[in-house]
Amino acid sequence: MKMKMRPILLNVFSIVFFVCLALPNLNGQNTDSLSLVKESQHFAFYSTKADIGVLDSLAIILEKNYARITNRLGIEIDKKINVKVFPDVKSFHIAVNYPDSPDWVVGSCVGDELLMVSPLNPGSVHSYESLMQVVVHEFVHIAVYYTCGDKVLSALPKWLNEGYAQYEAGQLNDRVRKSVEASLRDKAPNWAQLNAASAMEFGHMNGYAISVSIVEFLVDTYGIDKLVLLIKAPDDLDTIYGFPENTLEEQWVRYVKHENTD
Numbered sequence: 001m002k003m004k005m006r007p008i009l010l011n012v013f014s015i016v017f018f019v020c021l022a023l024p025n026l027n028g029q030n031t032d033s034l035s036l037v038k039e040s041q042h043f044a045f046y047s048t049k050a051d052i053g054v055l056d057s058l059a060i061i062l063e064k065n066y067a068r069i070t071n072r073l074g075i076e077i078d079k080k081i082n083v084k085v086f087p088d089v090k091s092f093h094i095a096v097n098y099p100d101s102p103d104w105v106v107g108s109c110v111g112d113e114l115l116m117v118s119p120l121n122p123g124s125v126h127s128y129e130s131l132m133q134v135v136v137h138e139f140v141h142i143a144v145y146y147t148c149g150d151k152v153l154s155a156l157p158k159w160l161n162e163g164y165a166q167y168e169a170g171q172l173n174d175r176v177r178k179s180v181e182a183s184l185r186d187k188a189p190n191w192a193q194l195n196a197a198s199a200m201e202f203g204h205m206n207g208y209a210i211s212v213s214i215v216e217f218l219v220d221t222y223g224i225d226k227l228v229l230l231i232k233a234p235d236d237l238d239t240i241y242g243f244p245e246n247t248l249e250e251q252w253v254r255y256v257k258h259e260n261t262d
């Protein structure tokens with residue numbers, strides 16, 4: 001019974017997104033149906049007429065989070081970020097060149113452009129509310145890209161990139177924590193396996209939930225400043241934390257299992 005329930009649970013629990021910037025070049029991206037319809041202080045919004053009504057809400061949540069995230073990372077972004085809102089899941093998948101993606105794929109970013117499904121038509125997995133978090137999640141990826149440059153792809157661990165985006169977007173909740181506990185009772189991937197996974201494999205191995213759990217552990221135990229240092233210099237993990245990665249990994253497992261981390 002337990003085994004039969006598991007795939008369903010994982011599908012529900014895994015609030016998953018593409019790893020941004022790992023997308024292929026979007027030469028095929030079709031945004032013809034979208035027009036520039038709104039600008040806020042730091043963002044320019046493209047959508048169809050049908051989605052104009054949701055852009056004020058997207059602008060408010062992005063602007064509300066903008067200063068905290070850019071200050072935390074110590075960056076200034078010298079241009080407006082384009083936000084492209086696609087009318088439905090299908091048109092978004094076609095635009096990002098993954099036409100056969102499952103419905104949980106709802107947000108992405110390419111360089112400094114943010115692409116997402118309209119919160120007014122979120123598909124079968126997401127909701128209006130979860131897409132309001134997705135837009136912040138994708139903006140965090142863009143801010144990290146401004147912080148690290150191409151190192152995002154070559155050096156930043158996938159769990160750190162995805163975990164930090166979810167952490168700042170407020171996507172960590174008790175449901176996510178419980179799914180991580182369940183993964184650890186079963187056979188959770190280790191950090192190296194998370195980093196080696198493709199975007200799809202990462203989603204299927206509960207990688208998003210596990211990643212934000214790792215980031216929560218690091219912030220709770222060692223503070224946000226060290227996490228920001230790690231984002232800027234992921235190769236210096238041992239120096240920043242004073243332990244090798246496998247020691248931190250063992251501490252994290254005990255943290256999730258509510259065991260003493262001393």
Ligand SMILES: [Zn+2]
Pocket residue numbers: 017018019020137141161162165
């Ligand atoms: Zn992401």
